[in-house]
Every structure is written in structure tokens, then in C-alpha cells.
Amino acid sequence: MSVPDFLQARPAEPVLVHAARGEVLPIVCDSPHSGTAYPEDFGAVVPMSLLRRGEDTHVAALWDRWPEFGATLLEATFPRTYVDPNRNESDLDPAQIEGEWPVALSPSIKTQQGLGLIWQRISKAGVATPLYERKRTVAEVQHRIERYWRPYHAALAQAIDDSVARFGAVWHLNLHSMPNDVYQRLGRSDAPPLADFVLGDRDGTTCAPEFIHLVGDTLKGFGYSVAYNEPYKGVELIGRIGQPQLNRHSMQIEIRRPVYMDEDTREPNAGFEPLRTHFAELMQVLADYVRQQMSRG
Numbered sequence: 001m002s003v004p005d006f007l008q009a010r011p012a013e014p015v016l017v018h019a020a021r022g023e024v025l026p027i028v029c030d031s032p033h034s035g036t037a038y039p040e041d042f043g044a045v046v047p048m049s050l051l052r053r054g055e056d057t058h059v060a061a062l063w064d065r066w067p068e069f070g071a072t073l074l075e076a077t078f079p080r081t082y083v084d085p086n087r088n089e090s091d092l093d094p095a096q097i098e099g100e101w102p103v104a105l106s107p108s109i110k111t112q113q114g115l116g117l118i119w120q121r122i123s124k125a126g127v128a129t130p131l132y133e134r135k136r137t138v139a140e141v142q143h144r145i146e147r148y149w150r151p152y153h154a155a156l157a158q159a160i161d162d163s164v165a166r167f168g169a170v171w172h173l174n175l176h177s178m179p180n181d182v183y184q185r186l187g188r189s190d191a192p193p194l195a196d197f198v199l200g201d202r203d204g205t206t207c208a209p210e211f212i213h214l215v216g217d218t219l220k221g222f223g224y225s226v227a228y229n230e231p232y233k234g235v236e237l238i239g240r241i242g243q244p245q246l247n248r249h250s251m252q253i254e255i256r257r258p259v260y261m262d263e264d265t266r267e268p269n270a271g272f273e274p275l276r277t278h279f280a281e282l283m284q285v286l287a288d289y290v291r292q293q294m295s296r297g
Contacts, residue, residue, distance in 0.1 A: 013077065013151070014076065014077055014078050014147065014148040014151045014152055015074055015075065015076055015077065015151055015152045015155045015156075016074065016075050016077060017072065017073075017074050017155055017159070018064070018066070018067045018072065018073040018074070018075075019067060019072055020067050020070045020071055020072055021067045021068055022068075022070065023070045024070055024166075025069070025070030025071060025167075025287055025290050025291070026163035026164070026166070026167035026169050026170045026171060026290060026294070027066070027069075027070060027071035027072070027163075027170075027171050027172075027173070027286065027287070027290055028071065028072045028074070028156070028159045028160055028163055028170055028171075028172045028173075029063060029066050029071050029072070029073045029074070029172070029173040029174075029175055030073070030074040030075070030156050030159075030172075030173075030174055030175065030237070031056065031059045031060040031063065031073075031074070031075040031076065031175045031176075032076050032080065032084075032085040032086050032152065032174070032176075032237065033054075033055065033056035033059070033076065033079075033080040033084075033085075033086065033176060033177075034055065034056045034057065034058065034059040034060040034061075034075055034076065034175075035055070035075070035076040035077045035078040035079050035080070036052075036055060036057070036077075036079065037077045037078055037079075038051075038078075038079055038082070039078065039082055041140070041143075042082055043132060043136075043140075044081070044131045044132060045130075045131070045132060045133050046122060046129050046130075046131055049264075050122055050124060050129060051079075051081055051122060051131070052079075052266055053122055053123075053124060053179065053263070054079060054080055054081040054119065054122055055079055055080070055081075055266070056080075056175075056176050056177040057177070057257075057261060057266045058177075058260065058261055058266075058268060058272070059175050059176060059177050059255070060073070060075035060175070061276075062255070062260065062272070062275060062276050062279060063175055063279055065276075065279070065280050065283060066283060068283075069280075069283040069284060069286075069287045070287055070290075071283070071287075072159045072163075074152075074155055074156055074159060076148075076152055078148050080119070081119045081122065081131065082118075082119075082144060082148070083117060083118060083144035083145065083148050083149050084115075084116070084117055084118075084119065084149075085148075085149055085152045085153065085236075085237070086174075086235050086236050086237050087108075087110060087116055087117040087235065087236050088106065088108070088117070088236050089117065089145060089149065089150075090103070090104070090105050090106040090117075091105075091106065091107060091108050091110060091111050091116040091117045091236075092105050092107060092111060092116055092117050092118060092141070093105070093107045093111050093112075093116065093120075094107075095135075096118065096120055096135055096136065097135055097136060097137070097138060097141060098134070098135040098136065098137045098138070099137055099138040100138070101138060101141075102138075110235070114128065117145075117149070118136060118141060118144065119131055120132070123185050124181075125181065125184070126181070126184045126185065156237070156241075160172060160241055160248070164247075164248065167294060168247060169247035169248070169249075169293070169294070170241075170247070170248050170249065171207075171211065171249045171250075171286070171290055172238070172241050172242070172248070172249065172250040172251070173250075173251060173252075173253055174234065174237050174238050174250065174251065174252040174253070175253055176232075176252060176253065176254045176255070177254065177255045177256070177257045177260075178194070178198065178232065178254040178255065178256055178257065179257055179263065180194065180256060180257060180258050180263060182194060182231060183231065186231060188231070191231070192227075192230070193225075194227075194231075194256055195224075195225040195226055195227035195230075195256065196219075196224040196225045196226070196255070196256045196259050197216070197219050197224055197225070197226045197227070197253065197254065197255060197256070198226075198227050198228070198229075198230065198231065198232045198252075198253075198254040199212050199215055199216050199226060199227070199228050199229075199251060199252070199253055199254075200228070200229050200232050200233045200234035200238065200251060200252035200253075200254070201228075201229065201233075201234065201238070201242070201250075201251045201252075202229070202233045202234045202238060202239055202242070203229055203233060205242065205244075206234060206238045206239065206241070206242025206243075206244065206249070206250045206251060207238075207242055207244050207249035207250055207251045208244050208249055211249050211251065211289070212228065212251050214285065214286070214289055215251070215253070215282065215286070216228065218281075218282050218285050219278075219282065222278045222281075224259070224278075232252065232254050233252075234250075234251070234252035235252075237250070237252075238250040238251060238252050255275075258271075259271050259275060260272045260275045
């Protein structure tokens, strides 16, 4: 697989942590799928133009002002198609591995779809294409977990735990983008029009209702359409972090990609800068909300 020049520079670390500047608030944001540093040992056999459809391209850049508003922002540098931080470490199919995995595995429906911890296929216009010509060995999969997946989770857990230890609470935003043909990919012909934003809290279980609706109402005020938990509810990360009864609030934000970029070229479109400006306004709203919550004790 030939890697374009602009993807050749690979950060030394699998995750970049951008600390809050000035005032520190218990807000942690992470972009687990916006990485574009493709490891040399990937071994995928599909064209890069197709492989990149797995990226949440530019998501970290859209939200990069968060530290100015007191939040910690994390971004993965590696692509989710290589190893997906938003999956459980055991979300693997034994049939995709050459050799015997040393512990029990728990493949989810995502793995059955080829979209588990190690992706097996990628889709465009409803057509799924296999990523590999052979199985990955035990050693290859373990390398991806140990070198990329675990450091990402460790960094995110540290940021969450630091906020809870310091403030007794945390508000976590898990940042993503979604393809315009998501319903086609899911095989749903009777679905509603895809909203500009899909906010997920795993059906009301991972954050306070007022938190997710504050985000939704603010986005609607900018003129965007918003849906809740349809078609994305959130997966591994918000399910692990979100415990609102313990003041640990976590929600997922999905942006419809054509709102800010061309899905074929991956280049920002005319909506990119207006969206980034709106996000700065949203950040101020959420920072004020968090300050208010902390003042109540």
C-alpha cells in the first residue's frame, strides 16, 4: 500500500494530549478516530482513498480550541482502521487471527460487521471491501494493542481520573464524524434523514439529560439538525466513562461529514470555518455550564 507524502510524518506518540490553558475545568474531550499516521506494518491491500473513509478526518482540528476554554483535548494519531480505540480489547473474532489468542475473546456485533478492534473490511456505497489478504498473527495484533490501543486508553483514563480527583466530577465529550451514507451502510432503507449531528448517551445512561440537551439545543440554535441516539448511541469509551450517578458525565458527538468536508477528497469545504466558529461558541456555553455545576457543589 502506497502512503501519500502528507501521511509519512508519524508522531512519536500514539496519542497527543493538549492540556487546558489558563483556567482548568473538569472537561475532557477526545477524538479517537481522527488519526492519519498510517503505520508501515498496516498491511492493508485497499487503495488509500478507500482506507481513509474510516477516518474522522479533521475532527480534532474542528475542536482544537477546547484548551482555551479550560478543557483537556486528546487525539489519536493512528487510524481506527489499524486498531480502534473505541472498541473493547477483547472485541476480536478468533477467525481473523493466525494462531491461538491467549485469553477468551468477546466479539461484538461490530466485529461481526468487520468493524471490531481490528477492522476487517471497509465500505463505500454499500459495498464492503476486505482490508487484508491474510489473517493477522497473534504477535501483530498484540503489537497494535500494546503500542497504540493501551496508551490511548491510559492517557484518557489519566485525564478523566485527574479531573475527578481534583474537582469531584468530569464532563467528557467523545468526538466523531459520520459518513453521509451511514444508513445505507447499516442496511436500513426505512431510516429518517440523517441529522447534521447525532448525540449519544447510550439511551440516557451515560450523562445527565440536561447536559446532552444543552449541546443539542445550542447546535439547533446555530441552524443544524440534531438527533439523539439515532443511529449512534456511543460505544466503548462513553460506556466505560459515563457514570452520571457518580458525577462522571460522558456523551458522544457525531458530525455528518458533508457539513464540513468533501468525503471523497477529505478536504475541508465551505462549512468548515463556520462550524469551527460555532464550536467555539458551544465551548463557551459548556464551560459556563460546568462552572455553574461546580458552584452548586
